[in-house]
Amino acid sequence: MDTQWPRYMVFQQEGPDQPVVHNGTVHAPDAELAMLNARDVFVRRPEAVQLWVVLADVIFTQTQEELSTTASINRLIDADPPPAAGRLIDFYVFGKFTQQAQCRHVGEVQATSPQAAVQAAITTLADKQPLWWWVFPVSAVLKNESTEAEPMFSAARYKTFKDQAEYPVVTMMRALRNQKANQKDTENTK
Amino acid sequence: MERTHQYALSGYLIALADDELILGHRDSEWTGHAPILEEDIAFANLALDEIGHAKLWYELAADLLGEDKNRYPDQLVYFREPARFRNLQLVELPKGDWAFSTLRQYLFDAFEALRLEALSQSRYVPLAEIAARIRTEELYHLRHSQAWIPRLALGTEESARRTQAALDALWPYAQALAAPLPGEADLHAAGIVPSSAELFARWSAAVEGFLTEAGLQVNLGAPISDFSRKVHSEHFESLIQNLQSVARLDPEAMW
Numbered sequence: 001m002d003t004q005w006p007r008y009m010v011f012q013q014e015g016p017d018q019p020v021v022h023n024g025t026v027h028a029p030d031a032e033l034a035m036l037n038a039r040d041v042f043v044r045r046p047e048a049v050q051l052w053v054v055l056a057d058v059i060f061t062q063t064q065e066e067l068s069t070t071a072s073i074n075r076l077i078d079a080d081p082p083p084a085a086g087r088l089i090d091f092y093v094f095g096k097f098t099q100q101a102q103c104r105h106v107g108e109v110q111a112t113s114p115q116a117a118v119q120a121a122i123t124t125l126a127d128k129q130p131l132w133w134w135v136f137p138v139s140a141v142l143k144n145e146s147t148e149a150e151p152m153f154s155a156a157r158y159k160t161f162k163d164q165a166e167y168p169v170v171t172m173m174r175a176l177r178n179q180k181a182n183q184k185d186t187e188n189t190k
Numbered sequence: 191m192e193r194t195h196q197y198a199l200s201g202y203l204i205a206l207a208d209d210e211l212i213l214g215h216r217d218s219e220w221t222g223h224a225p226i227l228e229e230d231i232a233f234a235n236l237a238l239d240e241i242g243h244a245k246l247w248y249e250l251a252a253d254l255l256g257e258d259k260n261r262y263p264d265q266l267v268y269f270r271e272p273a274r275f276r277n278l279q280l281v282e283l284p285k286g287d288w289a290f291s292t293l294r295q296y297l298f299d300a301f302e303a304l305r306l307e308a309l310s311q312s313r314y315v316p317l318a319e320i321a322a323r324i325r326t327e328e329l330y331h332l333r334h335s336q337a338w339i340p341r342l343a344l345g346t347e348e349s350a351r352r353t354q355a356a357l358d359a360l361w362p363y364a365q366a367l368a369a370p371l372p373g374e375a376d377l378h379a380a381g382i383v384p385s386s387a388e389l390f391a392r393w394s395a396a397v398e399g400f401l402t403e404a405g406l407q408v409n410l411g412a413p414i415s416d417f418s419r420k421v422h423s424e425h426f427e428s429l430i431q432n433l434q435s436v437a438r439l440d441p442e443a444m445w
Contacts (some may be wrong), residue, residue, distance in 0.1 A: 033337060154326050155330075
């Protein structure tokens with residue numbers, strides 16, 4: 001039996017002018033605890049103005065490679081019969097543009113399914129094509145309330161952290177060793 | 191500030207700092223042992239925050255006493271005899287199970303939030319400024335511990351049983367939050383600190399409501415017999431030995 005808690009994707013915005021980017025995952029029994037876990041795991045040092053958590057299972061991903069192969073298109077057609085009365089819902093669209101880059105927010109689309117959302121994103125959003133797309137319903141996201149921003153993130157701004165180099169232990173150990181070696185030398189020469 | 195107030199306030203601050211230090215130490219015992227990795231990180235964060243708050247209060251006390259701000263906190267923490275610590279017994283009890291530690295954190299955080307709110311209005315400005323800064327962080331602690339209570343108390347049969355057992359064990363100790371801190375009467379009259387009894391009344395109302403809503407029986411059983419911060423439980427001496435062991439190996443060591 002899988003006793004692991006579900007996985008939530010964590011997205012973080014580091015400054016008001018920065019995009020929301022994917023930062024990692026946390027396990028949590030529900031979204032509220034995922035939010036708290038996300039704060040503790042990801043926001044202690046780098047700054048943040050906003051955190052989003054979303055259940056990993058609801059994220060629909062498609063790579064450029066998948067999009068370009070017939071097999072995958074067939075798979076999509078099989079997997080996603082178009083809904084009869086297509087109700088449009090809002091999707092967030094994220095894209096990963098290089099292997100190193102984090103998946104970042106590129107916009108929103110309205111679509112009847114995740115697959116359709118990717119298609120809509122391809123036609124309306126991408127100035128350059130990302131290596132892979134992520135789409136998920138706007139309604140699936142838990143964001144921190146703006147009133148919570150201060151208690152959640154302010155510590156990361158004013159806390160200073162000591163650099164390893166600031167601990168003089170290594171230097172002290174070396175000095176002690178030298179001192180001992182010198183003592184031995186003088187004893188030997190006596 | 192008047193000289194008598196300086197002494198009273200330094201004693202008051204050391205008691206506050208001792209609470210934070212000892213709670214932080216107990217929290218740190220979860221490092222590597224918490225139920226999941228994320229919570230391990232979270233509780234280690236809490237521990238660090240509490241110890242950081244202790245440091246701020248010790249430093250302010252050092253200022254008031256004309257002591258060296260860089261040395262005094264270490265002296266108090268690493269070289270004081272156990273009997274001279276002024277923390278509550280509530281924070282020194284062994285960490286227990288997850289329900290026990292989380293519930294203790296909640297009871298303490300809920301009181302801290304009220305006290306820091308009041309302290310941030312203090313007429314002594316350096317105190318008010320530090321309180322405001324700590325309060326921001328404590329509000330997050332409260333949110334974290336508060337989130338856990340209903341999940342434990344309304345979770346499985348076992349988690350409910352353990353949470354109730356934790357509350358039954360902690361409640362008598364938590365009543366000591368009502369007792370005035372060292373030097374409080376004078377400082378309160380001077381508008382420097384709030385009255386613990388008044389804070390306690392507000393705390394009781396909020397906490398009892400919240401716990402009852404989470405399906406817990408708030409046990410109004412007899413409080414512990416001695417609220418004095420000069421009296422410690424049987425568990426305290428070994429905690430201090432552990433806390434001070436490294437520093438006492440080489441008191442002259444530089445870190």
